[in-house]
Amino acid sequence: MLRMSRLTDYGTVVLAHLARFRDGSLHTTAAVATATHLTPTTVSKVLKILTKANLIDSFRGSQGGYRLARPAEEITAAEIIDALEGPVSITECSVDAQQCDLVTVCGVGAAWQRINVAIRDGLEHITLAQLADPRHPIAPFDLDLEHNHTGGLTRS
Amino acid sequence: MLRMSRLTDYGTVVLAHLARFRDGSLHTTAAVATATHLTPTTVSKVLKILTKANLIDSFRGSQGGYRLARPAEEITAAEIIDALEGPVSITECSVDAQQCDLVTVCGVGAAWQRINVAIRDGLEHITLAQLADPRHPIAPFDLDLEHNHTGGLTRS
């Protein structure tokens, strides 16, 4: 399924923490670490990544710290994963695309990719605000590849 | 997103290959390897895993080989992933659940888990037959996290 690295998990926790403050207040690495029960070094790493991804803003120097770059409602799960999980490398075709006779093989890869795209679309509609609020239920995915086997052979 | 290990990719390719034969014929490791352009050892590993997961049936001895345990229409993407990807280990709460005061932290984990469940549900509706056929389009996921049915509030 959606396999997340631990860093993504931490990142979400950190973001969720920052999301609790809607007053633009700044929070230092140390403060976030304490609040989330994570180690400062790890939190620092996560905060830096999130900053580069423009999900949070950072301010240097005394009285500096971090805060969300936008309201939690405008930060999506897809963005969080992109930032922390990095680009997803696809298993590319080993042979030259020109001479690839393995329709079955490459077709399969394409199918999974389309599933990924579908999942991604779904994740774009989930916001940090929802992730941070444990009460939010989750509707099932309509991952319908399409049903044009009108022949109805899927069942006997 | 849906990060698959290479083994899952191979597994799907192998399954897709077997799915092309609906006559119950058996296929040896070597034959599958040749057909898919994968190395025999790797194919062997994959086939063994798929056998243990009951997605394919195996027959030992001379004239032995493998074949799908069921029609491709009855094998789901979720099953394939379960078999090859193994159980998804969740980042478990470090502290005793009893004394966990970090609602934000644990709530986040729960949210991701629910997303996973939603994705899984979607994958259960995609069949090997669809994966094997590159023509099948993929509908977008309705990953609606909030959307509290009944128009009521989520218990404020």
Add this chain to the structure above:
DNA sequence: AAAATACAGGACTAAAATGGTCCTGATTAG
């Protein structure tokens, strides 16, 4: 200015997951 506070960026190490191979044993057909 000087000092203290914080973030930026990257180097680095250890541990774990993956990928892939190989060996030994068990089963079946002929």
Add this chain to the structure above:
DNA sequence: CTAATCAGGACCATTTTAGTCCTGTATTTT
């Protein structure tokens, strides 16, 4: 009995991931 074949692990190399640390830069305070 002998050829095929699968079963089940052991095993090693490579890559990822986690997590730490060091050096530098920006900002505020005194």
